[in-house]
Amino acid sequence: MQQAFILRIAPSNVNKVPLALKSDQVIIGWSATAGLLDQTLSWKAFRKKLHDTHYATEKNLRRAGAAAGHMWRFVRDMKMGDLVVVPNGPKFYLAEITSDALYLPEHAGEDTSYRRNVRWLNNKKAIPRDFAKAPLISRMKVYGTTALATDVLDDIRDALARAEAGNKPSFKDELQTALVKETVEHLRSGHMDSFAFEHLIKDLLIQMGAKTATVVPRLLDKGADILATFRVAETFQYTLAVQAKHWNDKAPVNNKVVEQLIDGIEAANANLGMVITSGTIAESAVKAAEEYAEATGIQIELVDGDQFAKLLIEQGIGKW
Known part of the structure; x- marks a missing residue:
């Protein structure tokens, strides 16, 4: 079954949407923690890796757990063929995932090592948020790096169809x-x-x-x-x-x-x-x-x- 996700492409709070479009990839942060592609890692081991690298001074595992949730979704839950909604100001982009998760160590310095190859839909053109129905708009406003959006998959397809029709609003x-x-x-x-x-x-x-x-x-x-x-x-x-x-x-x-x-x-x-x-x-x-x-x-x-x-x-x- 096709799934859908919201992904904010701003590792280290830097907008990397232009890079994502240019490279035909979606990108997430936490690059300093290598080894998260290891499929044998349990949830606790996965979270511990992030904690030890990024949150070692934290008294509890809350922030590490939240980060692990986003990374797990990107590395494990996303599958080839799934759709990704990328909010970008008053508009958003849509992409279809075409590869497993990648780790490119040469990009760790800019915090963009974790990536997935994608096919950008709507000819890489942004879609105005007004084309989306309220549930999808609401989901894009969920604050965090990722969010599951399979329940609004029909709304995503509807917004794409409107955009592909020529970005002309109907009556x-x-x-x-x-x-x-x-x-x-x-x-x-x-x-x-x-x-x-x-x-x-x-x-x-x-x-x-x-x-x-x-x-x-x-x-x-x-x-x-x-x-x-x-x-x-x-x-x-x-x-x-x-x-x-x-x-x-x-x-x-x-x-x-x-x-x-x-x-x-x-x-x-x-x-x-x-x-x-x-x-x-x-x-x-x-x-x-x-x-x-x-x-x-x-x-x-x-x-x-x-x-x-x-x-x-x-x-x-x-x-x-």
Whole structure:
């Protein structure tokens, strides 16, 4: 079965997307740790190699574990024929994997030793994020080096088909863009206060498949405004903690909001966090989410007003 992955190509926090396009490869960091291609390594041995090289001074294995998760996904989980989505600013690239993982020691100095050969799709042309549906846009905003995206494979194929058709928006695309703009305006200036905003998010989560979704009473709020549970294959359950921030025209959502959510995640023992706002998101919030994901392995998704409006439209507001 074909799989799909999100991959941020920025080893050592340096954008290497141009190099990836030129070399027809996808690239990941942690090059100082050689030997990760050894298929006999257990998970613990794999993680230990990364810990000893990159995180030897850390008191616990959290950062090493997060790094190992990304590297394991790149080295072990990705297979030939799988698709890779590479976010790059307001656009993204798509590639199909054509080789096993490689280690090129001569590139260790620039932290680009671990690579995979790929065939870039859409003639190596970037695809505007607006061509993607909301679930794929959301997945591309997951902060971390890699993420599994097989569950949005149909959305990836749909975005590629739109791009290959000539990057010309259809009437449906134009209509959706207009609806998103109108919805954002209503979210910010309509009959909506913070309480109504929280209940709107709760209803959206139920529409998206949550088994339960509860607005936490203000007196019991420990950092999460909404708690929702999802079940996978009716067997595994995970908890999502949400911090809701209604429109504030004076300031975007910043790192303090993410820190509040982290308190809520830990208090509820949640598996995933999400900040949803009808406004905008500051770079400090992005950085705080990235640092928390790296330290704990728990992802925090940041959903701004445009993305939230798109989710409302795609899930069908009129059904509620």
